[in-house]
Amino acid sequence: MRYYSTRNRNDPVNFAAAALAGLAPDGGLFIPAEIPRYPEAVKSSLGTMDYRDIAFETIKPYVQGEIPDSVLSDLVHSAYPFTAPIIPAGDRLVLELFHGPTAAFKDFGARFMARAFSYLRRNEEKPLHILVATSGDTGGAVADGFFGIEGITVTVLYPKGRVSPLQERQIAGLGGNIGALEVEGSFDDCQALVKAAFSDGDLRKRLVLSSANSINVSRLIPQAVYYAAAAGRAFAGKTDSDGEVTPRAGGNSIAADRARYGAAAGQPATMCVPSGNFGNLTAGLYAMEMGAPIRGFIAATNINKTVPDYLANGKYEIRPSRATISNAMDVGAPSNFERMAAHWSWEEMRRIIKGASVNDEETRKTIALVFKEYGYYLDPHGAVGWNAADQLANAGVLIAGPLAVLATAHPAKFAGTVEPITGPVPIPPSLQQVMERPLMAETIPADISVLKEIL
Ligand SMILES: *Cc1c(COP(=O)(O)O)cnc(C)c1O
Numbered sequence: 001m002r003y004y005s006t007r008n009r010n011d012p013v014n015f016a017a018a019a020l021a022g023l024a025p026d027g028g029l030f031i032p033a034e035i036p037r038y039p040e041a042v043k044s045s046l047g048t049m050d051y052r053d054i055a056f057e058t059i060k061p062y063v064q065g066e067i068p069d070s071v072l073s074d075l076v077h078s079a080y081p082f083t084a085p086i087i088p089a090g091d092r093l094v095l096e097l098f099h100g101p102t103a104a105f106k107d108f109g110a111r112f113m114a115r116a117f118s119y120l121r122r123n124e125e126k127p128l129h130i131l132v133a134t135s136g137d138t139g140g141a142v143a144d145g146f147f148g149i150e151g152i153t154v155t156v157l158y159p160k161g162r163v164s165p166l167q168e169r170q171i172a173g174l175g176g177n178i179g180a181l182e183v184e185g186s187f188d189d190c191q192a193l194v195k196a197a198f199s200d201g202d203l204r205k206r207l208v209l210s211s212a213n214s215i216n217v218s219r220l221i222p223q224a225v226y227y228a229a230a231a232g233r234a235f236a237g238k239t240d241s242d243g244e245v246t247p248r249a250g251g252n253s254i255a256a257d258r259a260r261y262g263a264a265a266g267q268p269a270t271m272c273v274p275s276g277n278f279g280n281l282t283a284g285l286y287a288m289e290m291g292a293p294i295r296g297f298i299a300a301t302n303i304n305k306t307v308p309d310y311l312a313n314g315k316y317e318i319r320p321s322r323a324t325i326s327n328a329m330d331v332g333a334p335s336n337f338e339r340m341a342a343h344w345s346w347e348e349m350r351r352i353i354k355g356a357s358v359n360d361e362e363t364r365k366t367i368a369l370v371f372k373e374y375g376y377y378l379d380p381h382g383a384v385g386w387n388a389a390d391q392l393a394n395a396g397v398l399i400a401g402p403l404a405v406l407a408t409a410h411p412a413k414f415a416g417t418v419e420p421i422t423g424p425v426p427i428p429p430s431l432q433q434v435m436e437r438p439l440m441a442e443t444i445p446a447d448i449s450v451l452k453e454i455l
Helices: 015-021 051-063 069-079 106-120 137-146 165-172 187-198 201-206 217-235 255-264 279-290 306-313 337-343 346-352 360-374 380-394 411-422 429-435 448-454
Strands: 003-005 008-013 030-032 086-089 092-096 128-133 152-159 178-184 208-211 269-274 294-301 353-357 403-407 442-445
Touching (some): 051 217, 069 106, 092 380, 106 137, 106 217, 165 429, 187 208, 269 279, 279 294, 306 337, 306 346, 360 380, 360 411, 380 403
Parallel strands (some): 092 403, 269 294, 269 403
Antiparallel strands (some): 003 008
């Protein structure tokens, strides 16, 4: 597959170059020259295929000629010992994307990216050095994804005192090839430090530097997989049963919900996506173009509603972000919008995507309501998705077929918000173990010369 910058269609590169570079040299984002289609045989069996097999079939055309089939097969098996179950709640479905090690959907992208990077750099002598600035979730997923991966060192920069204790242990509790720097400053300071490091000629001579943020095309593509798997299962009228870690209160059976939901099978699904930088929703659009049975999307945001406003009035206006309780979506200038706009016009987007924005009060009310009605614990991000779907229904927007709300994080990750509403949230064993890790971060001032010395 050839990849172009969103800003220049003349200089295509291959997957390895696009993935290892992250951002294109002209500041654009890499996009595939074309979105491939699933072969008919794959399309018709998405509902029954194993998650790893769907991952293999989805990613294959994007890396063909660069990652051999046998390597790709090993890679997806190693990246995904967990899957993305789809659970009925009332007459909706919840697509649970939090069964990975850091309990948020970013595990799906980060774990594939880490293994792909390691393979693509297998013949290089110098280790690859990845620098990431994080406000919380990305750093944890990247640290965990790359932990123990050969030939790669990671340094995560996070703002001191502004990530949760759990997030801090996910970033700074691993050691080994994962370095953690606690910066005396804000997330913007962390980001400025990473930018300064990338443009430092001296550092660039000594180290092979790369980034791992959400604009990387190797993080985006594997996120198309769970859309295809979920839409395929919904189309086939299948759902998954409650796993050990599904956050549902005892005594609430899903059997009744499954009966209520059953009628929607045999139709393409609408996916409701809690969004910030819009990488997740862009991956969904790719899955739909590839032929997964998807009717359309709901772009659910908190009050940082740049994209819903664009869908409504055609004007794209970026703004400073505002703090909310769904803080992984506090984005006023969604970086993946440039990728969406490169493939789809405003008219096309409006046809496929409905937008809705949700404030903190509505988010809290939704957590309470879904818990009361279905015994299901939503995290604040998933609750934004649920409420956005309610808003559209109340406005008379007809959504035919199955409606799946993406639950992007486990509610225990946001216990501080969820527990005052629902009472204690069951904590999955993986998160419990993380809390026992020692902290191994080094504290630094927001000063590039100090960062240079450490690197
Ligand atoms: C990152 C994140 C989001 C936003 O995803 P985008 O791809 O940036 O739109 C939503 N929910 C959670 C829990 C996240 O960590």
